[in-house]
Amino acid sequence: MNEILPWFRRRRVLRAAAAWMAGGGFAAALAQQRGNVVELRGDVLLNGQRLRPEQFIQTGDAVRTGPDAHVVFVIGNAAFQLRQNTAVKIERGDTLHTVSLLDVATGAVAAVWGPGHARQIVTPTLSATVRGTGTYVEVRPQEKLRSYFCNCYGAIELATGRERTLSKAEYHQSFWAEPAPVNGRLLTPARAMAHTDEEMEFLAQLVGEPTAWQVAGRRGNRDGSGAIGPGR
Structure with missing residues (x-):
């Protein structure tokens, strides 16, 4: 019965998250020289070697998940969930x-970024500058590396080719970043898809940052517009 639940609702994940938060989060893990992996399932490689649950993922690392694998980890005030068949490189900022x-490079990543300096997410067809926000991105090799990007909440600067836009969302504003123009555009609207509010809330909890809809106490209709619904 447990195996049909979404990953973020499975008992082992909830226990791991509770232990992470009770243990003081990232700062405590760093000070106590514990790992920053909250949840690990399946074959995950860290810099080409099998990732162990007690290891520490840090900036400068490359992470790759295999089929039916995923990993959840926290670096600083940012939390990440890499789905199966995903490959990322995490670049270093002012500190390690x-x-x-x-x-x-490929696959799907959900992330919550705490407030602070500007950071970037890049795919083969898109560049996004983020601050305090939630994001979900997919890179689809079967569609010529077409990218899907959702600004789950916050303000994000998006760029692809010569196109630029500022996305401001309270509730899931979504885009396709096309490998070739569609009706003359490389950045086209999309519906919110392939990730849930509960996933983003789970990641936000790991860094102590509520989502915009949790703060507002209401949600939108997931049409990709970024608008939150009217109060009840």
Whole structure:
């Protein structure tokens, strides 16, 4: 019965998250020289070697997940969930534990970024500058590396080719970053898809940052517009 639940609702994940938060989060893990992996399932490689649950993922590292694998980890005030068949490189910022750039070569990544300096997410077809926000990105090799990007909440600067836009969202504003123009555009609107509010809330909890809809006490309709719904 447990195996049909979403990953973020499985008992082992909830126990791991509770232990992470009770243990003081990232700062305590760093001070106590514990790992920053909250949840690990399946074959995950860290710099080409099998990742162990007690290890520490840091900036400068490359992480790759295999089929039916995923990993959840926290670096500084940012939490990440890499789904199966995903490959990322985590670039270093001002310090070893400050992410400056997340390079997503393929696969899918959900992330919550706490407030602070500007950071970047890049894919083969998109560049996004983020601060305090939640994001979900997919790179689809079967569609010529077409990228899907969702600004789950916050303000994000998006760029692809010569196109630029500022996305401001309270509730899931979504885009396709096309490998070739569609009706003359490389950045086209999309519906919110492939990730849930509960996933983002789970990641936000790991860094002590509520989502915009949790603060507002209401949600939108997931049409990709970024608008939150009216109060009840």
